[in-house]
Amino acid sequence: MNQKSSKAHEWLRNLQANGYRATNTRRAVVETLANSQHALSPLEIYEICRSQHKRMGLVTVYRTVEKLEELGLVQRVHQPSGCQAFISAAEGHQHLLICQSCGKVTFFNGENEAMESLMKKVSLQSGYQIESHWLQLFGQCANCRDQT
Numbered sequence: 001m002n003q004k005s006s007k008a009h010e011w012l013r014n015l016q017a018n019g020y021r022a023t024n025t026r027r028a029v030v031e032t033l034a035n036s037q038h039a040l041s042p043l044e045i046y047e048i049c050r051s052q053h054k055r056m057g058l059v060t061v062y063r064t065v066e067k068l069e070e071l072g073l074v075q076r077v078h079q080p081s082g083c084q085a086f087i088s089a090a091e092g093h094q095h096l097l098i099c100q101s102c103g104k105v106t107f108f109n110g111e112n113e114a115m116e117s118l119m120k121k122v123s124l125q126s127g128y129q130i131e132s133h134w135l136q137l138f139g140q141c142a143n144c145r146d147q148t
C-alpha cells in the first residue's frame with residue numbers, strides 16, 4: 001500500500017472509531033481529499049467524486065469534510081476570494097503557501113526563530129499577549145511561474 005492510500009485508510013479508520021460509518025460515497029470524499037495536494041472546495045470534491053459515484057450528494061461532501069475537520073485531519077484554507085477550501089492538515093506547527101493559479105498547497109515549518117522574534121516584537125509594540133496566529137501566504141507556485 002502506498003503512502004497516499006494509507007492516509008485515506010487512516011482517516012477512514014479514524015472516522016469509524018468516532019462512530020461515522022464508511023459508506024461508498026463518504027469513502028470517495030475521504031480518498032479525494034487525502035490524495036489531493038490542492039486545496040479543494042466542497043463543490044470541487046463533489047464534482048470529482050460524482051464521476052464515479054452517481055449517488056454522491058453535496059450534503060454528503062459537506063458533512064464528511066466537517067467531520068474530518070472536527071477530527072483535525074483536514075484544515076480550512078481561506079482564500080482571498082472568500083471561498084473556502086480544504087486540505088490535509090499538517091503535522092505540527094506549519095504555515096500554508098497557496099498558489100492562486102493552480103491551488104497547490106505547500107507547507108512550511110512555522111517553528112523558526114524569525115517568526116518567534118516577529119511575534120515578540122508585535123507583542124511588545126501592541127501590548128497584546130499573543131496566543132496563536134494563522135498565517136497563509138498567497139502567490140504563484142514554481143510551476144505556474146514557469147508558465148508565464
Ligand SMILES: [Zn+2]
Binds near residue numbers: 099101141142
Ligand atoms: Zn501553481
Ligand SMILES: [Zn+2]
Binds near residue numbers: 095110135
Ligand atoms: Zn506560526
